[in-house]
Amino acid sequence: MSLTETGQQTRRLDLRIxxxxxLITVALAAPFIGSRYVTHSLIIALIFMLPAHGLNLLVxxxxxxxLAQAAFFGIGAYAAGLMAVHFGTPFYLNxxxxxxxxxxxxxxxxxxxxxLRATSFVMCTLGFVIIGQAISKNWISxxxxxxxxxxxxxxYFELGPLSFTVSGTTNFYYLALAIVVIFTLLAWAIVxxxxxxxxxxxxxxxxxxxxxxxxxxxxxxxxxxxxxVFAGVGGCVYAYYLTVxxxxxxxxxxxxxxxxxxxxxxxxxxxxxxxxSLLFVGLTEALxxxxxxxxxxxxxxxxxxxxWFKNGFAPLINRFWxxxxxxx
Amino acid sequence: MTQHLPILQIxxxxxxxxxxxxxxxxxxxxxxxxxxxxxxxxxxxxxxFFDCSTGLAKxxxxxxxxxxxxxxxxxxxxxxxxxxxxxxxxxxxxFKALDxxxxxxxxxxxxxxxxxxxxxxxxxxxxxxxxxxxxxxRELIRMAGLWxxxxxxxxxxxxxxxxxxxxxxxxxxxPKLILLDEPMAGINPKIIxxxxxxxxxxxxxxxxxxxxxxxxxxxxxxxxxRVMVLDQGSKLAEGLPHDIIQDQRVREAYLxx
Numbered sequence: 001m002s003l004t005e006t007g008q009q010t011r012r013l014d015l016r017i018x019x020x021x022x023l024i025t026v027a028l029a030a031p032f033i034g035s036r037y038v039t040h041s042l043i044i045a046l047i048f049m050l051p052a053h054g055l056n057l058l059v060x061x062x063x064x065x066x067l068a069q070a071a072f073f074g075i076g077a078y079a080a081g082l083m084a085v086h087f088g089t090p091f092y093l094n095x096x097x098x099x100x101x102x103x104x105x106x107x108x109x110x111x112x113x114x115x116l117r118a119t120s121f122v123m124c125t126l127g128f129v130i131i132g133q134a135i136s137k138n139w140i141s142x143x144x145x146x147x148x149x150x151x152x153x154x155x156y157f158e159l160g161p162l163s164f165t166v167s168g169t170t171n172f173y174y175l176a177l178a179i180v181v182i183f184t185l186l187a188w189a190i191v192x193x194x195x196x197x198x199x200x201x202x203x204x205x206x207x208x209x210x211x212x213x214x215x216x217x218x219x220x221x222x223x224x225x226x227x228x229v230f231a232g233v234g235g236c237v238y239a240y241y242l243t244v245x246x247x248x249x250x251x252x253x254x255x256x257x258x259x260x261x262x263x264x265x266x267x268x269x270x271x272x273x274x275x276x277s278l279l280f281v282g283l284t285e286a287l288x289x290x291x292x293x294x295x296x297x298x299x300x301x302x303x304x305x306x307x308w309f310k311n312g313f314a315p316l317i318n319r320f321w322x323x324x325x326x327x328x
Numbered sequence: 329m330t331q332h333l334p335i336l337q338i339x340x341x342x343x344x345x346x347x348x349x350x351x352x353x354x355x356x357x358x359x360x361x362x363x364x365x366x367x368x369x370x371x372x373x374x375x376x377f378f379d380c381s382t383g384l385a386k387x388x389x390x391x392x393x394x395x396x397x398x399x400x401x402x403x404x405x406x407x408x409x410x411x412x413x414x415x416x417x418x419x420x421x422x423f424k425a426l427d428x429x430x431x432x433x434x435x436x437x438x439x440x441x442x443x444x445x446x447x448x449x450x451x452x453x454x455x456x457x458x459x460x461x462x463x464x465x466r467e468l469i470r471m472a473g474l475w476x477x478x479x480x481x482x483x484x485x486x487x488x489x490x491x492x493x494x495x496x497x498x499x500x501x502x503p504k505l506i507l508l509d510e511p512m513a514g515i516n517p518k519i520i521x522x523x524x525x526x527x528x529x530x531x532x533x534x535x536x537x538x539x540x541x542x543x544x545x546x547x548x549x550x551x552x553x554r555v556m557v558l559d560q561g562s563k564l565a566e567g568l569p570h571d572i573i574q575d576q577r578v579r580e581a582y583l584x585x
C-alpha cells in the first residue's frame with residue numbers, strides 16, 4: 001500500500017515552480033517573441049490591469065459594484081499629463097501624484113455615494129464618469145477641451161549622474177510590467193491581510209460583519225480610495241504611453257471593459273484579474289481582423305462567458321493551479 | 329467597585345416607527361454573570377429593544393450603560409469592538425461562502441487588531457496574531473461540535489449547524505455580554521441541547537452574561553435566572569422564571585390560558 005502511495009506521489013509532481021519560471025520567462029521575453037503589435041497589445045493589457053486590480057478590490061472582495069473606475073482612470077491621466085506638461089516633473093513623481101490625487105478625490109465622492117444602496121451607488125458612480133468627461137471637455141483653459149493634452153514627454157529616470165529615458169515600445173513594456181508587478185503584489189498583500197478578510201466579510205454579509213466589530217463604513221471608504229489609487233496610477237501610465245490625454249479617456253466603455261476584466265477573469269481573485277486583462281484586451285485586439293463584426297463577436301464571446309463560466313475563469317484557474325501542484 | 333454594578337443597564341428606552349410605539353419607556357438591567365430572559369408575544373418590541381440596545385437602531389430616548397460606560401448612540405460595530413457586547417440575529421446569518429474556521433477567525437479579528445491600520449499590517453506580529461486566532465477558533469469549533477465540518481463552506485451546512493457557527497463566532501472576542509435573538513428558533517431538539525450546553529459553558533467557564541429572547545418556554549425556565557416580559561412595547565413583568573409563568577397577566581398576554 002505504501003508503495004502505491006509513494007508511486008502516486010512521485011507521479012504527481014509539483015510543477016508550480018517550473019510553471020512559474022516559464023511564465024516569468026515568457027513575460028520577460030515577450031517583446032522579443034511577438035511582433036511590435038503584440039507588445040503594444042500587451043502594454044494595453046498591463047495598463048488596464050491596474051484599474052482592474054482596484055476594481056477587483058471593490059467588486060470582487062468588498063462586493064461594491066462601481067462604474068467610477070474610468071473616472072479615476074481619466075483623472076489620473078489628466079493629473080499626470082498636466083504635471084508633466086506644465087511643471088515638467090519626472091515620471092515617478094507624476095505616477096505617485098496621480099495615485100494620491102485620485103485617492104484624495106475618492107473621499108468627497110465616496111462619502112455621499114457609499115451612503116446609497118446597491119443600485120443607487122452604481123448609478124452614482126456612473127455619474128462620476130459623465131461629470132469627469134464633461135469637465136475635461138469644457139474646462140478648456142486647463143484641459144484644452146477636445147483638442148486634448150498633447151506632448152507628454154517620455155518617462156525618464158534620474159539617479160545622480162545616471163539618467164535613463166524610456167523610449168520605444170519594448171522599453172515601455174518593461175516599465176509597465178514593473179509597475180504592474182508592484183501593484184499586483186500590493187493588491188495581493190492587501191487581500192491576504194486581515195483587512196482583506198474583513199473586506200470579504202463585508203461582501204458576504206455587511207450587517208454580520210458590523211455586528212462582529214468591523215467598521216464597515218470606514219472599510220468601504222478606504223477600499224473605494226484604494227481602488228481609485230490603482231485607477232489613477234493606471235491612468236498615468238496610459239497618458240505616458242499615448243503621450244496624449246483627451247476627454248475620450250473618460251469613457252463608459254473603459255469602465256465596462258474593466259468590469260468585464262474583473263467579472264470575466266473571476267471576481268475576488270488576483271490571478272483572475274491578471275488573466276482577465278490579458279484575455280479581454282487580447283480578444284478585442286484579435287477581433288480587429290474583422291472590424292465590421294468586431295463588437296458583435298465581442299458581445300457573443302461575453303454571452304458564452306456568462307452561460308458557461310458563471311464565475312468567470314477563476315474556478316478554472318484554481319483547478320488548473322491545483323492540478324499543476326499535484327493535488328487531485 | 330464596578331463589580332457590583334449590573335453589566336448592562338438600560339434606562340427609559342423608547343423607540344417609535346411612525347405612530348407605532350415599538351418600545352415605550354422600558355428599563356431593564358442585567359447582572360454580571362447572569363443569564364436573563366426576555367419574552368413576549370410577537371410584535372411586543374423585543375427585537376426593536378435589542379436593535380436599540382446594540383446600536384443597530386437609534387433609540388428616540390433613553391440611555392444604555394454597559395459596564396459603567398454610557399454607550400447610547402454608539403454604532404453597532406463600536407459596541408461590539410470596544411464594548412464587547414455582541415448580538416445574534418433572529419435570522420441565522422453566517423459568511424456563507426467561507427468555511428467554518430474562516431467565519432470564526434473573522435469574528436475575532438477586530439478584537440485582535442485594535443485599529444484598521446493594524447489589520448492592513450503583514451509582518452511577523454500580524455501572522456502570530458492570526459495564528460493565535462486560528463487556535464482559539466479551533467478550540468471553539470471543537471467545543472461546538474463542528475470539528476468534522478470545519479473546512480466546509482458555512483452555507484452548505486444545516487440551519488442548526490449555522491446557528492452553532494454564529495454562536496461560536498460570538499465567543500471569539502471574549503465578550504462580556506451576549507444578546508441572543510431567538511437562538512432556538514427552527515432547530516431540532518438535539519441541537520437545542522447543544523446550544524443550551526454551549527450557553528451554560530460560556531456562562532460558567534468564560535464568565536459571559538446573557539440576555540436571551542426566546543419563545544421556547546422550557547428553554548427559558550431551564551437556563552434563565554431571571555425573566556423579563558415585554559408586551560406592546562412596555563415591560564409587563566419581571567421575576568424568577570417559575571413566578572413569571574404563573575403570573576396571570578403574562579399568561580393572558582403571552583402564554584395563553
